[in-house]
Amino acid sequence: MSYGKRRRTGYDPASIQEYTFPIENIPRLSARDPEVYRLIQASRPVVISDSGLINSALKWNLGYLQENLGDGSFHVYGSKDNRFKYYDEKRAKQCKSFPKPVKRYEVSFNDFLKMLMEKKNTRERIYLQQMLNESVGQEIVKDYVDFNWDWVGRIQNEQGWGPLSSNLLLIGLEGNITPVHYDEQENFFSQISGYKRCLLFSPDQFENLYPHPVAHPCDRQSQVDFSKPDFERFPKFRNARAMEAIVGPGDVLYIPMYWWHQVESLKSLSPIDHKLRDFSTTTSSGSSGDIPPVTVSVNFWYRAAPLPATVKFPISAQQRVSVMRNIEKLLASALGSADEVGKLLSTMVDGRYNEE
């Protein structure tokens, strides 16, 4: 393991959990280094330290966001432990026996701040995850326009990616964990304040990470819990090997499409002052001193490049994941039920394709 080589210093190393798998560092490079563009081209993760992509957002502390985020509503998730496992609401409704891993709230930003203060002394942790939309105030619009669109747009063009689909704003308590999953989009994950540990696994580790079936509410999420891995159910998890980046304010991590990632909010050594507007008129208790330390990030999700006119064989690990997803979807639809997919696949393979 390479714990000695971490370069960031603003986080508490004691907030780094030990896991069972080996870890190597993701390269950390300047936007001026041509290697950045070679790595992106090769669908390899890289931290870009000085792209300036979200410099205009580095002032987004909770006080500034309270003033300027507008009066829209925000998705806030609640978890009984520190894990925030994503699930699909529609599929969860169809699947009655599914125990929801997190609670969902839809609240104003001020209510989110109140929740942060109130939950400080209770067991539930919270995590705001909201796409930026037209309800944000003028100052945020200005900051958004001032993002380094030249830089990110040039990469988008060079790579032939589709349009920007969304920017997710994430505000979470230190210690919150987004468990390991993959997304079907390219991601420039940008850190605004606080530190996050990002553990990435390449798409060729599909069998090591045991994702839920595609029709499951937790599609794209691994079934393995890193802090207590069940090696009996998931024996190939022993073969997993991670790449790691610790990102801090101003850093941008490129998370290639279909790359697995787990994101952990670390403890800051010097948490920032959020300069909250006086809260006494809106809550019975509270000032910014009662706000626990949080991390703030915003991502840039880009739609994939269209398939090339001629496919090169053997296909890439990403394309294999896409093929597997399509087969699972096709079978569910052909059989009229997602419950039949596993049985049919076993019938096709057992004693046939798994010969030595």
Ligand SMILES: O=C(O)CCC(=O)C(=O)O
């Ligand atoms: O920051 C996090 O907690 C999760 C971010 C993530 O999974 C993403 O941007 O795709």
Ligand SMILES: [Fe+2]
């Ligand atoms: Fe993600």
